[in-house]
Amino acid sequence: RQLVRVGADVNLPDHEGRPPLLFAAMHGQAQCGEALLQLGADMNGRDRLGNTALHVAARAAHAEIATLVLARSAGSAKGAGAEVDVQSYAGRTPLHLAAAAGSVEVVELLCEAGCTLDSEVVAPHTPDDGRTAEQLAEGQSKRVGDKFDDCVDEIARVRRERGVVE
Numbered sequence: 001r002q003l004v005r006v007g008a009d010v011n012l013p014d015h016e017g018r019p020p021l022l023f024a025a026m027h028g029q030a031q032c033g034e035a036l037l038q039l040g041a042d043m044n045g046r047d048r049l050g051n052t053a054l055h056v057a058a059r060a061a062h063a064e065i066a067t068l069v070l071a072r073s074a075g076s077a078k079g080a081g082a083e084v085d086v087q088s089y090a091g092r093t094p095l096h097l098a099a100a101a102g103s104v105e106v107v108e109l110l111c112e113a114g115c116t117l118d119s120e121v122v123a124p125h126t127p128d129d130g131r132t133a134e135q136l137a138e139g140q141s142k143r144v145g146d147k148f149d150d151c152v153d154e155i156a157r158v159r160r161e162r163g164v165v166e
Contacts, residue, residue: 010036010039010041011040011041011042011045013045013047016047016048017047017048017049018047018048019041019042019045019046019047020032020036020041021033021036021037021041021042021043021045021053022045022047022051022052022053022056024036024053024065025053025054025056025057025060025062025065025069026056026060026062028060028062028064028065029065030062030064030065030068033053033065033068033069037068037069037072043069043072043073043081044082044083046088049088049089049090050087050088050089050090052082052083052086052088052094053065053069053082054066054069054070054082054083054084054086054094054110055086055088055092055093055094055097057069057094057106058094058095058097058098058101058103058106058110059097059098059100059101060101061098061101061102061103061105061106062106063103063105063109066094066098066106066109066110067109069082070082070084070109070110070112070113073113084110084113084114084115085115085116085119087119087122090123091121091122091123091129092121092123092128093115093116093119093133094106094110094115095107095110095111095115095116095117095119095133096119096121096128096132096133096136098110098133098151099133099134099136099137099148099151099152099155100133100136100137100140102137102146102147102148102150102151103147103151104147104150104151104154107133107151107154107155108154111154111155111158117132117133117134117155117158117159117162117164118132118164119132119133120132121136133151133155134151134152134155134156137149137151137152137155138152
């Protein structure tokens with residue numbers, strides 16, 4: 001906080017291109033993330049791979065950080081909050097990453113925030129190209145009741161709730 005008071009940039013990236021909020025998201029540091037957001041950190045700031053704090057929190061299954069960013073978004077002016085369907089430069093949304101990581105809690109949070117369920121990975125020449133989050137989780141599921149199967153179930157539940165036909 002003191003550094004920002006004397007002119008430090010709260011969004012200045014590190015040597016890997018990660019803004020401080022992404023670093024907090026990567027390490028599950030919710031208090032640090034909250035402080036950065038209070039100081040004006042960009043919720044949609046990207047690293048050199050196009051990942052935002054939501055991407056990083058989803059991949060690492062840090063639901064507390066995802067909750068923090070989404071809650072701050074809900075209180076923002078329209079268009080000023082975190083983009084729940086933003087694609088990384090590798091063509092993946094936070095939902096794709098949460099489902100592939102088996103993070104049911106983050107999948108639930110993103111669905112509650114209104115993410116698109118059927119967006120496909122846009123990553124030509126990779127095995128994930130054209131797959132949805134549900135398909136990514138299905139591909140990881142080894143047995144009924146594992147965390148990946150739970151992600152599939154949650155996406156299917158939200159699909160039914162929204163009246164989306166498969």
